[in-house]
Amino acid sequence: MKPTRKLDLTWLLLVALTLASAALAGRGETELALATAVAAVMALKLRLVCDHFLELREAHPRIRLAISLFCYGMPVLLVLSTAFGPVLARLTSLLVA
Amino acid sequence: MPPTAILPAPPLPARRSPPPASGRIPGNKAMWVGIFCEVTEFALMFAVYFVARAHHPEAFAEGPARLSLLAGTGYTLMLLTSGWCVAHALHAMRQGASRRSLRWLFGAFAFGLAYPVIKLFEVRWNLANGLNGDAGVFIVTYYYLSFNHLIHVFWGLLGMLWVMLRTATGAYDAGEHSGLEAFACYWHATDIIWLMIFPLFYLLG
Numbered sequence: 326m327k328p329t330r331k332l333d334l335t336w337l338l339l340v341a342l343t344l345a346s347a348a349l350a351g352r353g354e355t356e357l358a359l360a361t362a363v364a365a366v367m368a369l370k371l372r373l374v375c376d377h378f379l380e381l382r383e384a385h386p387r388i389r390l391a392i393s394l395f396c397y398g399m400p401v402l403l404v405l406s407t408a409f410g411p412v413l414a415r416l417t418s419l420l421v422a
Numbered sequence: 423m424p425p426t427a428i429l430p431a432p433p434l435p436a437r438r439s440p441p442p443a444s445g446r447i448p449g450n451k452a453m454w455v456g457i458f459c460e461v462t463e464f465a466l467m468f469a470v471y472f473v474a475r476a477h478h479p480e481a482f483a484e485g486p487a488r489l490s491l492l493a494g495t496g497y498t499l500m501l502l503t504s505g506w507c508v509a510h511a512l513h514a515m516r517q518g519a520s521r522r523s524l525r526w527l528f529g530a531f532a533f534g535l536a537y538p539v540i541k542l543f544e545v546r547w548n549l550a551n552g553l554n555g556d557a558g559v560f561i562v563t564y565y566y567l568s569f570n571h572l573i574h575v576f577w578g579l580l581g582m583l584w585v586m587l588r589t590a591t592g593a594y595d596a597g598e599h600s601g602l603e604a605f606a607c608y609w610h611a612t613d614i615i616w617l618m619i620f621p622l623f624y625l626l627g
Contacts, residue, residue, distance in 0.1 A: 350625045414473075
């Protein structure tokens with residue numbers, strides 16, 4: 326596939342995912358289900374931007390590692406902080422008290 | 423005189439750069455120092471978001487319905503489209519097509535500029551609906567992150583004007599365009615951060 330064609334398809338997919346995620350707003354059966362769906366779409370979009378726009382796959386391994394940790398860490402933290410919100414609140418009570 | 427002597431010389435093939443080497447530092451090191459500073463700054467702000475959300479789950483569950491989903495979706499589409507134009511501009515420059523690259527950069531700037539324009543309308547709408555600095559922890563956290571991101575978009579737009587000027591004056595070619603590539607990395611990193619902010623504040627209600 327031509328590189329420009331790949332860029333166009335990536336953009337179209339990102340637009341479609343954005344519109345699909347906007348349709349998700351407030352539709353979760355539970356808070357955790359919604360957070361999981363939102364985190365999955367977020368991870369997919371971040372992966373597309375990293376691979377095809379930022380060209381992270383060709384970058385230095387340390388850059389690749391740091392950006393990948395940031396991009397995959399966020400959706401994971403979103404799900405974990407939703408599932409264990411009260412635990413996080415208890416662990417950080419000194420920060421907010 | 424041989425007949426070939428009066429024929430015009432065939433056009434030279436456009437000079438193309440080889441495909442980017444794997445394992446390299448895209449753009450330049452200085453830009454990546456800046457990007458890692460940006461990522462660290464936002465990682466801390468996201469930590470604030472998660473702690474605030476854990477302590478005020480009701481405010482964060484009701485919060486997204488108070489914001490304009492249309493504005494949030496608009497920012498996302500404009501930034502993604504601007505990033506797509508920048509990726510095309512870089513690709514065109516690698517092909518040695520600097521005029522085409524400049525046209526893509528104009529497109530990227532126009533879509534990028536839509537971000538602060540939407541922000542202007544959204545803030546006016548927010549204030550008309552009582553969403554000011556006293557509107558609770560969700561709105562304060564939202565302003566804290568989104569205005570910080572807006573500042574990074576402004577830096578990016580200024581940087582884009584600079585690389586457009588450099589492209590227009592022929593400073594880049596297929597072999598040397600590290601400045602354009604460094605800018606592209608910054609712009610995509612800023613896009614990545616928005617792709618995190620958007621669902622956290624507009625979708626999780």
